[in-house]
Amino acid sequence: MATALDPQQRPNSYRTGPDEHGHFGNHGGRFVAETLMPNILELEAAYNQAKADPAFQAELDSWFKDYVGRPSPLYLAQRLTDHLGGARVYFKRDELNHTGAHKINNCVGQILLATRMGKKRIIAETGAGQHGVATATVAARFGLECVIYMGERDIERQQPNVFRMRLLGAEVRPVKSGSRTLKDAMNEALRDWVTNVRDTFYIIGSVAGPHPYPAMVRDFQSIIGTEARAQIQEKEGRLPDLLVAAVGGGSNAMGLFHPFLDDAEVGIVAVEAAGDGVETGRHAAAMTAGQPGVLHGMRSYLMQDNDGQIIEPHSISAGLDYPGIGPEHSWLKDVGRIEVAVATDAEALEAFAICSKLEGILPALEPCHALAEVTKRAPAMRSDQIIIMNLCGRGDKDIYTVAEHMGVRL
Amino acid sequence: MSPTRIERRFADLQKEGRAGLITFICGGDPNPQAFQAILAGLLAAGADLIEIGMPFSDPMADGPTIQAGNLRALAAGMTLARLLTQVTAFREKDKTTPVVLMGYYNPIHRYGATRFLDDAFAAGVDGLIIVDLPPEEDEELCLPALEKGLNFIRLATPTTDSARLPAVLGNTSGFIYYVSITGITGAASPVADAVGDAVAHLRRHTELPVAVGFGIRTPEQAAGIARIADAAVVGSALVEEIASRVETSKADSAELIGAVHARVRGLAAAVRAARKDSAEPGA
Numbered sequence: 016m017a018t019a020l021d022p023q024q025r026p027n028s029y030r031t032g033p034d035e036h037g038h039f040g041n042h043g044g045r046f047v048a049e050t051l052m053p054n055i056l057e058l059e060a061a062y063n064q065a066k067a068d069p070a071f072q073a074e075l076d077s078w079f080k081d082y083v084g085r086p087s088p089l090y091l092a093q094r095l096t097d098h099l100g101g102a103r104v105y106f107k108r109d110e111l112n113h114t115g116a117h118k119i120n121n122c123v124g125q126i127l128l129a130t131r132m133g134k135k136r137i138i139a140e141t142g143a144g145q146h147g148v149a150t151a152t153v154a155a156r157f158g159l160e161c162v163i164y165m166g167e168r169d170i171e172r173q174q175p176n177v178f179r180m181r182l183l184g185a186e187v188r189p190v191k192s193g194s195r196t197l198k199d200a201m202n203e204a205l206r207d208w209v210t211n212v213r214d215t216f217y218i219i220g221s222v223a224g225p226h227p228y229p230a231m232v233r234d235f236q237s238i239i240g241t242e243a244r245a246q247i248q249e250k251e252g253r254l255p256d257l258l259v260a261a262v263g264g265g266s267n268a269m270g271l272f273h274p275f276l277d278d279a280e281v282g283i284v285a286v287e288a289a290g291d292g293v294e295t296g297r298h299a300a301a302m303t304a305g306q307p308g309v310l311h312g313m314r315s316y317l318m319q320d321n322d323g324q325i326i327e328p329h330s331i332s333a334g335l336d337y338p339g340i341g342p343e344h345s346w347l348k349d350v351g352r353i354e355v356a357v358a359t360d361a362e363a364l365e366a367f368a369i370c371s372k373l374e375g376i377l378p379a380l381e382p383c384h385a386l387a388e389v390t391k392r393a394p395a396m397r398s399d400q401i402i403i404m405n406l407c408g409r410g411d412k413d414i415y416t417v418a419e420h421m422g423v424r425l
Numbered sequence: 426m427s428p429t430r431i432e433r434r435f436a437d438l439q440k441e442g443r444a445g446l447i448t449f450i451c452g453g454d455p456n457p458q459a460f461q462a463i464l465a466g467l468l469a470a471g472a473d474l475i476e477i478g479m480p481f482s483d484p485m486a487d488g489p490t491i492q493a494g495n496l497r498a499l500a501a502g503m504t505l506a507r508l509l510t511q512v513t514a515f516r517e518k519d520k521t522t523p524v525v526l527m528g529y530y531n532p533i534h535r536y537g538a539t540r541f542l543d544d545a546f547a548a549g550v551d552g553l554i555i556v557d558l559p560p561e562e563d564e565e566l567c568l569p570a571l572e573k574g575l576n577f578i579r580l581a582t583p584t585t586d587s588a589r590l591p592a593v594l595g596n597t598s599g600f601i602y603y604v605s606i607t608g609i610t611g612a613a614s615p616v617a618d619a620v621g622d623a624v625a626h627l628r629r630h631t632e633l634p635v636a637v638g639f640g641i642r643t644p645e646q647a648a649g650i651a652r653i654a655d656a657a658v659v660g661s662a663l664v665e666e667i668a669s670r671v672e673t674s675k676a677d678s679a680e681l682i683g684a685v686h687a688r689v690r691g692l693a694a695a696v697r698a699a700r701k702d703s704a705e706p707g708a
């Protein structure tokens with residue numbers, strides 16, 4: 016069996032993982048079909064080489080700056096802070112990125128790698144459509160063929176993003192299997208990859224999947240935390256007391272958290288989607304209510320029944336509607352470095368309203384889950400304490416969902 | 426360790442100078458009762474080895490046909506524990522036909538790997554094919570399974586080049602399963618020449634029997650494979666037979682079971698005759 020990391024045993028650094036086999040403690044690994052293994056190993060080698068190449072880093076930085084629009088601001092949400100009456104709340108504003116979410120950070124990194132590897136065809140899975148739009152965007156810019164897998168149910172509830180992807184020249188393939196949502200889109204993307212493995216690059220959209228994806232996507236998203244760390248030092252002269260981010264697969268959260276993991280004074284909370292409430296069983300809270308399992312190439316906390324069959328997740332937010340979670344989060348939870356909280360659909364909608372009215376920002380429903388947690392924590396903190404929340408996406412894509420819940424017809 | 430049923434069966438086939446037929450059906454498809462009856466008649470219909478899918482909600486390496494078979498079985502209440510009970514019942518009557526369980530790791534992980542290996546061995550299971558456990562994860566299940574006396578059968582694929590092959594063959598036992606296409610089950614049919622070259626390549630690196638599967642549907646295709654490999658694996662075509670009966674005849678069980686067995690008889694006859702009409706038997 017894989018070597019267990021004693022939860023009591025604190026590592027010297029939380030930032031050195033994964034090991035050479037892609038394990039974060041008991042989580043991670045490479046649980047894929049043999050057809051994919053040569054590709055996975057090739058990808059790992061190519062990524063390691065790129066990571067060590069200053070020219071690749073310089074190229075990435077330049078795309079971040081001129082195409083994505085980085086650095087994203089660190090913004091003091093003063094009216095929200097006054098309203099909550101406690102800690103000072105900062106938003107890391109990745110919703111201002113090109114395409115409207117943090118997903119583009121990872122897509123730029125992976126497409127640069129794909130072109131270095133000479134791949135001609137790009138595939139991706141998408142739930143909310145944000146990762147699909149970001150992938151279609153970079154594929155258009157780099158002139159590569161692009162196929163996006165999306166569950167039929169998600170296609171229905173995220174029509175604007177489906178149209179965006181088509182405008183960008185991508186083919187959106189509806190997935191009719193299983194629950195017809197994100198997990199099934201990922202199954203179908205893996206099936207495509209197995210079939211077209213030689214010329215195809217699979218851009219996974221979160222810190223999930225087989226090694227090296229969780230580490231690679233984390234590295235590309237870590238620009239969020241790296242910037243935030245420098246920005247808060249500049250604005251406040253010190254590190255924050257608390258970081259809060261929503262987790263679907265976990266990429267926006269890991270991007271913010273990772274550069275702070277070894278700062279013991281910084282508390283960290285990952286917020287899972289509780290859907291109708293964890294107690295109802297209709298949720299997407301893998302770390303809160305799941306057990307370790309193996310899906311999509313990794314071991315991690317997973318929503319499953321006693322027979323190891325995957326349970327359909329539920330969340331108002333298509334981007335959080337996933338039964339698993341990236342393996343590094345599972346490990347950080349096991350060793351006690353992060354706390355895991357939950358927010359229900361109703362709490363996320365309430366946070367959506369507060370943020371829109373007080374700050375003039377329509378947030379995506381995903382970070383609304385993080386904001387719901389902020390509204391619970393900030394009032395109990397002192398006014399000289401600091402929270403940084405990852406506002407990782409804008410809400411334009413969600414206005415139809417929100418309208419439906421308000422009983423408004425658009 | 427004494428030879429396993431799989432090793433003995435391939436030794437017997439070699440003596441007979443013919444290739445074997447391996448049939449694949451999803452455990453519990455279309456329902457546990459009908460499945461038990463299908464299982465019981467496979468040997469008489471001509472199957473030499475029996476491969477049973479362990480149903481899983483998310484079979485990532487399978488096409489629509491086998492995905493649907495998995496879901497039919499799950500909807501009918503199939504579980505891994507129940508499958509082991511059914512293998513036990515099968516084994517009480519049939520002491521020699523090898524049974525290989527094929528599937529994905531999560532149901533086993535949840536059951537508990539050690540407990541699963543104990544129960545599978547006790548039930549009379551002979552080998553395991555776990556699609557999402559590559560050699561890189563051998564400590565999970567492969568090494569404990571070998572220790573227990575079960576065969577661990579690995580898939581080699583068209584992407585398995587010479588550099589990769591030693592890793593794939595390393596802890597493989599019983600036989601090696603050559604996946605004849607880069608793709609999922611039930612997709613395109615293999616190109617015979619390419620398969621011949623690949624099998625020859627495998628034989629230069631291993632003494633293990635070579636079975637070939639994925640995309641083999643008709644008796645003619647099975648015969649073609651039987652001329653170059655030690656066994657032909659047929660799955661989607663049988664699962665499709667079940668699916669079409671479930672849809673059309675409202676699952677009259679006797680008819681469905683009979684149709685699956687008839688299909689196996691046709692494949693078995695072709696596999697048995699294959700080397701008789703080729704110029705060089707056993708080549």
Ligand SMILES: Cc1ncc(COP(=O)(O)O)c(C=O)c1O
Nearest residue numbers: 145263264265266267334381408
């Ligand atoms: C705005 C936004 N936030 C969060 C997520 C969830 O993904 P992750 O947990 O990887 O950040 C998504 C996914 O679509 C998203 O669009």
